[in-house]
Amino acid sequence: MRLVAFATALAAGVASSFPAAAAAAPSPVTAWYMYGSSASELKSYAYARGCDFARAQPGTGLRILLLDFGAARKLDSSIWGAVDFSNTRFSNAEIVAALERAADGYHNCHVRGGVEIVYGNSNYHLSSSGMSTTDAWWAGYHQAERAEQLSDYQAANGYDSQTADAAADMEPSWDGALITRQLVSGNEAQGWALYYDFGSADGCPQSGSGDGPCNNGWRVGDVGYVSFSGLALPLPEIYYSANANQWTVVRKWWDGTQGGSYFFGGVTASTGVGLAPAAAWNTLNSLNSGLVEPELVCVGC
Amino acid sequence: MRRLLNVRLVAAALAGLAVGAGGGFAVAHAVGVVPAEKAAALERLASVATTDSNTEPAPAPALDPRPIPARMLGTDVPVPVSPSVLQARNGWLVSDGKTLVAVYAGAAGDDPAVGRLAIVRQDLVSGRQTVQVIGAGRTGALTITAAPLGSAVETSAQTGNIGLRAADGRLLVLDLGNGKLLHGSQTALVR
Numbered sequence: 350m351r352l353v354a355f356a357t358a359l360a361a362g363v364a365s366s367f368p369a370a371a372a373a374a375p376s377p378v379t380a381w382y383m384y385g386s387s388a389s390e391l392k393s394y395a396y397a398r399g400c401d402f403a404r405a406q407p408g409t410g411l412r413i414l415l416l417d418f419g420a421a422r423k424l425d426s427s428i429w430g431a432v433d434f435s436n437t438r439f440s441n442a443e444i445v446a447a448l449e450r451a452a453d454g455y456h457n458c459h460v461r462g463g464v465e466i467v468y469g470n471s472n473y474h475l476s477s478s479g480m481s482t483t484d485a486w487w488a489g490y491h492q493a494e495r496a497e498q499l500s501d502y503q504a505a506n507g508y509d510s511q512t513a514d515a516a517a518d519m520e521p522s523w524d525g526a527l528i529t530r531q532l533v534s535g536n537e538a539q540g541w542a543l544y545y546d547f548g549s550a551d552g553c554p555q556s557g558s559g560d561g562p563c564n565n566g567w568r569v570g571d572v573g574y575v576s577f578s579g580l581a582l583p584l585p586e587i588y589y590s591a592n593a594n595q596w597t598v599v600r601k602w603w604d605g606t607q608g609g610s611y612f613f614g615g616v617t618a619s620t621g622v623g624l625a626p627a628a629a630w631n632t633l634n635s636l637n638s639g640l641v642e643p644e645l646v647c648v649g650c
Numbered sequence: 651m652r653r654l655l656n657v658r659l660v661a662a663a664l665a666g667l668a669v670g671a672g673g674g675f676a677v678a679h680a681v682g683v684v685p686a687e688k689a690a691a692l693e694r695l696a697s698v699a700t701t702d703s704n705t706e707p708a709p710a711p712a713l714d715p716r717p718i719p720a721r722m723l724g725t726d727v728p729v730p731v732s733p734s735v736l737q738a739r740n741g742w743l744v745s746d747g748k749t750l751v752a753v754y755a756g757a758a759g760d761d762p763a764v765g766r767l768a769i770v771r772q773d774l775v776s777g778r779q780t781v782q783v784i785g786a787g788r789t790g791a792l793t794i795t796a797a798p799l800g801s802a803v804e805t806s807a808q809t810g811n812i813g814l815r816a817a818d819g820r821l822l823v824l825d826l827g828n829g830k831l832l833h834g835s836q837t838a839l840v841r
Contacts, residue, residue, distance in 0.1 A: 381779060382730040382770060384743070384750055386716045393714045394774055401777030411698050420728040434752065435718050435743055436727040453708035463698040473728040507704025512694060522733035543691045549734040551759070564733075579687050586732050591760065610685050621768070621783035622735055648730070649770075649781030 374630035376407035377618060377647035380415035380469075380547075384435045388443040391433075395447035399454025402464065411463040413584075413615070415516060415547065415646050416451060418444055420473035421488040421532065423480050429491045431470045432478075444468065445495045448513070449502050456508050463510040466503075467545060468496050471518035472529040485528045489535025489544070492517075493580075496542035516545035516584065519575045521552060521564040526571035537579030545584040546576040547617040547646065555594035558601035573603040573611075582614035584646060587629035588622035597636040613637065615644025626650060715747025715774065719801040722794065723752075731768040734759040735783060738768075739793045742812060746804040748775050751826060753812055757791035765789035765816050767824060767831065784824070784831050790817025 381398050385391035395416060402414045419433035430440040439447075448468055455464050470492065475485055492515045499513035515536060519529050536544040550572045552564030560570045576583035576599065585596045596613070603611040616633055618626035626647045634641040684692055723729075723741035731738065731754055738756040745751070750772040758764035765786030772779045786792055796813030803810070809827040816822060823832045 379779065382772075384718070384745065384752070384772065386718050386745075387714070389711070389714045390716045390747075393711045396711050397713075397774065397777055409700060411695060417730065419730075432728060434728055434730050435745075436721075436723065450711055453710070456702055456704070457707045457710065459702060461700065463700055465695065465698070471728060474726065478726070506708070507702055509699040509702050509704075511702075512698050514691070518730075518732070520733050522737070537687075541691070543688070543695075549732050551732070551734045577685075580691055582688070586734065588732065588735055589760075592734060619735070619781050621781045649779060 374627035374634075375643040375645045377626040377645045377650045378402065378406065378412045378414070379650050380413075380417065380617070380646045380648045382648065383416055383418045383433050383447075385433055385439070386435060386437055388439065388446065391439060391443065391447040392450040396450035396454040399451035399466070400458035401454075403455045403458035403460055406460065406462050406464070409462045410643075411465060413465050413467055413545070413644055413646050414451065414455070415467045415469050415545075416448065417469040417471070417518060419470060420478070421470040421475060421480075421485070421492065421517070422478055423484045423488065429488055441491055441495050445498050448495070448499045452499065452503050452506070452508055452511055455511060456506070459510060463512070465512050465514055466499060467514050467516045468492060468499070469516040469518065469545075469547065471523065471548070472520060472532060473518075473523045475524045475528050480528070482528050482531045485531035486535040486538070489532035490539045491535075492532075493536040493539035493542040493544070497539075514543040514545065516547055519546050519548035521549070521567040521572070525565065526567040530571065530574055533575045533578060533581050536581070540580070542580060543614075544579070544581045545614055546581055547584045547586060548575075549586045549592060550595035550599055553595040554598050555591055557598055558605050560602060560606075561598070569599055569602045570606070572599045573607070577603055577611050584614045584617050584644070585633070586617045586619070587633050588619055588624060590624065590632055593629075593632040593636055596633060600637055600640065611640070613641040615642045615646060618645060618647045618650075620647070620649035717747045717801065717804040718743060718745040718750070720744035720797065720799045720803050720807045722797065722799070729754055730770060731781070732759070736766050736768050737762065737791065739791050742794050742797045744798070744804055744807045745774075746808070749773050749808060751808045753794065753824065753826075755792040755794045755814055758785070763788050763790060765792040767792060767814075769826070769829065782829055784829070786816065786822060786831055786833075789820055789822070792816055792822065
């Protein structure tokens with residue numbers, strides 16, 4: 350009701366910011382690091398993760414099932430994919446086959462709500478694997494294409510409680526800003542999928558609103574670009590209060606230089622770090638009131 | 651819908667309010683609520699139902715558990731843990747196809763003088779994943795120097811010992827059986 354009232358005010362032209370989101374942290378949902386030694390194993394695990402997610406899904410809302418397949422890679426002259434956390438290389442065709450099994454698993458075990466199944470990868474050592482900036486652009490492009498392919502599969506099978514998108518763990522420390530920005534630009538050029546940035550603003554300043562330096566030659570503006578330009582949406586890792594401070598600087602920089610409207614698609618949290626998942630969401634929200642969507646993706650929960 | 655509830659309610663409310671004014675999402679865009687380039691994707695999220703029109707179960711793939719022999723992971727292998735938590739030096743991994751353990755060694759993301767480990771455990775059957783972060787104190791970065799390797803230890807190594815060397819030269823042992831990091835003379839007890 351409060352939001353509708355806000356919308357009324359908005360339509361009347363008396364407000365100009367993103368409306369208030371939830372006041373308290375949502376229940377966390379589990380994100381998975383994908384380890385596999387074969388395509389068939391990857392599919393069977395993805396099916397199980399989709400089913401697990403559906404059974405445990407809290408509430409009746411739309412939640413993100415993030416499957417992180419490792420680092421984006423060009424596997425040969427015309428094949429794109431990822432190298433996973435066990436050092437196994439999977440093509441995008443193999444990854445989307447696994448994602449389709451996750452969709453099947455969610456469908457078979459569906460209890461309530463809906464799901465956005467997200468093809469995640471990262472910018473880990475793109476350059477040192479031999480990828481050029483053009484290769485990274487195509488990696489983003491094809492990743493978005495595969496998310497759309499997954500959505501087509503969901504629609505064709507009557508999985509109306511599902512949709513699909515893409516994501517990347519974009520970490521300043523893992524590769525340069527120029528090549529990482531190309532992942533986002535490629536996704537934007539394909540034009541279909543949201544591109545969640547579930548990475549960090551590592552090394553960025555914790556106060557102010559300027560284009561200050563971050564790790565590895567990045568600047569605040571680079572983090573702003575990879576997290577909010579085009580179809581990008583920030584789902585930032587908030588593990589310590591310093592992370593929330595850094596992302597607040599990114600938001601302020603964007604709003605100050607790019608015309609406002611920056612908001613967070615939610616928070617990525619973890620166990621075993623400084624902030625418990627709910628505290629992570631609450632800390633970011635306390636610094637960006639009403640600008641954090643009620644999504645809390647958690648590795649280790 | 652819980653996620654993007656605000657976007658959706660605002661959009662719906664604006665659409666209703668703005669019929670006479672020809673507004674809808676255009677009004678939201680004009681006041682900066684939803685960036686235009688994201689609007690279509692966000693509207694797609696808003697259209698997701700909470701039930702499936704297909705009520706038939708999909709075929710389930712056969713469970714295909716493949717063990718991963720215990721192996722060291724070099725810097726060319728992706729690390730799942732954020733560098734804001736761990737600046738990893740190297741890692742180690744083993745899986746018997748049902749449960750998996752990965753250990754990453756290095757330094758704290760915000761202080762290279764602090765040694766740190768991250769342990770990822772997955773129960774691939776029951777669908778549980780945990781992440782444990784262990785601090786070693788002001789030892790400098792940790793590196794895994796001794797660990798069980800090969801296919802003969804795919805289950806036993808998951809509760810075995812991992813040897814580490816700190817940047818300051820200290821030797822440490824991670825006991826995966828209890829998740830404890832042992833320093834100095836304690837390490838003799840588990841060798």
